[in-house]
Amino acid sequence: MEHLFERLTDAIQHATGYIYPNEAELHWNILIVIYPYITGLVAGAFILASLERVFNVKELQPTYRLSLLTALSFLLIAVVPLQVHLAHPERGYEMFTTPNPQSAMAMFGFVYLWYLMAVLLLEIWLDFRKDIIQWANESKGLKRLFYLVLTLGSKDVSEKAIEFDHKFGKLITIIGIPSAFLLHGYVGFIFGSVKANPWWSSVLMPIVFLFSAIVSGLALMLLVYMVSNWVRRKQNAMDCLDKLSSYLLYMLIIDFSLEALDFVHRLYESEESIHILSQLIGSKLFTSFFVLQLLVGTLIPFTFLTLTKLVRIGDTARKVLYFASGILIQIGIMSIRWNVVIGGQLFSKSLRGLTVYKIELFGMDGLFLPIAILIAPIFILIVVVKLLPPWPEAELSK
Amino acid sequence: MSKLKEKYLAIPEQIRIVTVLFAIFLIMFIFGRRLFIPKTFGEYGHYRAAAVDDIMQIGLVYAGHQACAECHDDVVAEKSQHMHKHVACENCHGPGYAHTQAPDEHPLTIPTDRSYCVLCHSYNPARPTGFPQIDPVTHNPDGACIDCHQPHAPQPPEVPEECGSCHERIVRTLGAGHHNSLPCTQCHDIKQEHKITPRDFLPTVPRTREFCGTCHSTKASSAKEIRRVDIVTHGENYFCGQCHFPHNPEVKI
Amino acid sequence: MDNNNTQDRRSFIKTCLKVLPAATLIPFLSIDAKAFAEEGYNPEDHNYAMGIDVHKCIGCGRCVRACKNENNVPDEPFYFRTWIERYIIPFEGETIVDSPDGGINGFGDAAVPEDAMMRTFFVPKICNHCAKPPCVQVCPVGATFTSRDGVVLVDNDYCIGCRYCIQACPYGARYLNPYTRTVDKCTFCYHRITKGLLPACVEACPTQARVFGEITDKSTPISYFRRFNEIQVLKPALNTEPKVFYAHLDGEVR
Incomplete structure (x- = not known):
């Protein structure tokens, strides 16, 4: 408690202008920054999978299963930062028992469950069903038992049944696209619908969230695909990388245009809040907004990706540029989340002052916890990939 | 029967498994959920009705102004006749609910320190004019307030000589302007009673051009240094006080 | 031009001040603790609101x-x-607002010399108990709600501490209680008003800058207050429909 009070005293001392006395404490900390970041990755990875499935983009075939498993790994962790951030985590179940139908947040639990159970798990199961049955037959002992449980008692591997898996899977994917939109657009709505906060309150917020999610998911899959090939000592399919990076570029352009529109709109309308918001991005958010989000996260990767499309560049150089863009875009998207979540709390709702947010290393408000949460999906992915190998050769071997 | 079974088996295996699993999950959710909903939830709205009772049960700390009169009717009666009639007893004597329950065990406090009275009565420009304010540095700095002022009947101990005893703000404003040498009575007609029950006997406020003209008109016989205007044409049809704040007229010379 | 109005207003206030001693007896009569205790409390019969007269606030911090x-x-x-x-x-430059320790120990010297001040005044703030409360709207579990008598309350045995309501409140009226780890806010002293007492801040205010009572009855201090003052609410553009009404509120107040 003493530590908290010391921190708040410090915050008040460093605040500029006037903040309401209750605003010394910044309530949604870095845990809430990584929450939309992770759900964004999920939605983006899923959209990539659906590109292959629904829109028949053949080049992206090698990433299809990998994207689904990546989406699953991140989705399993997506609720953790939320849950950990609650002041009373043991009461979190109330979201499901007495959800307030008027609350933008209450429905998240249901959207999440719908997406996890009805879309992602179902689609993965259908896609892997035949393999799971086969793995169950081939293996022994505990492993066999594990795969047998995963078959959920299904045995039918006739051609007709496989055909049905495909059709049904396609249907799920078609349902999945709006669901993925819903999942992340919805996260944007949680912020965009707060009329008390002029930095958040915007109809564009869900759409901006959605496209930035797709960008982050595509960039993530670019990285995951390249790293997985590097680990397995396989060649990257260059046509797949080229296609993936093309989509990444298109989405980056759309995302940037939307954000620019939002920004210009605010400037041009110049409402009551513009004074404090200009101060905000000119001081507290300068680095994360102009340097990280705009320059590092958007303009540089945009230049890299455009270069690979306009100029003939060798495979190795292209790969380096793709990989670098992927990394930079992740930094950029993380900054977007930071600028929205933390930025929206750095100014007083009196519109007369700015507060501060100092990250600590340890504890529930510390930096280590969110980093651990961010790394966790990678380990989950490694395990999942071991259990359900998504590689083309695993498919071909049967 | 067998026909039904046939039809059931005609459904692809995957659909059957998935549907059954989802049904189990859904049923478990719907029924399991009920176990966790508090009893009174939703009685009057989307909340736990018992919470309202819980909040109503919170103990009192302040007894409220009615409680004091039950024992201290003489003090309350005296106070009700004077300027502090709206100041609740507990405001100075501290929260008194415990005192009403067990007076001897929980005696209340009597603030005798200067610092308590000045919370309200020290001069602050943001306070409304007319509210009695003093400058604690110059206003009898060594004495306790209650040496001269009886808090239940807070009249000045003697009829104040200076208007500034109560009207600190006006005196300060005057001091900054050209009217600083004028006595208040130059413009205000102040009855003696105003100094004892101020709001029942308000000083007069001049509201004619002619009044200001007695000094400032070109025809006036006042000292030569005083700024003159033609009070017929100057400032159109406004009264002087609508542009010049009389306590500090703020005219450039 | 404005001076005319101000003077009218001043004289009006002065007249009011003469009449007020009689009028101010109303709160002493309207909420009668004994009647409440005998008849029991039925929330359906009540609808509370508060009035704050900015002209009367002396910034003593007794309410806090x-x-x-x-x-x-x-x-x-x-x-x-x-x-x-x-x-x-000030005459030049931006409006300066401060609230040292919430004003609990009063206000010391200002950052600006007095002759640079154009207007200066105190404004008490409190939860507005909005008729359309954005905080209640966003609570995911129903832990904050509007009671039947129109008071916005928090159920601290049910609050999960997500703090969405703190984000949604435009007035900064909510905080996370560090001891209970649940969100806390003004209850209009619900435990007092349901016993027929006044909220502690109203009780404490030495200048009657705050009035409190039933909004639906005509002969209550709050109804009188609303009838004879020009009323403003905070941030009306957000359409939260506050039930804390301000008289003589300056446009600079946010």
């Missing part, structure tokens, strides 16, 4: 102190159910 005492609000200066702001509008 009384609120902290009555409601067990943490003493640290980051937690307030009510607080006072001081506004200074």
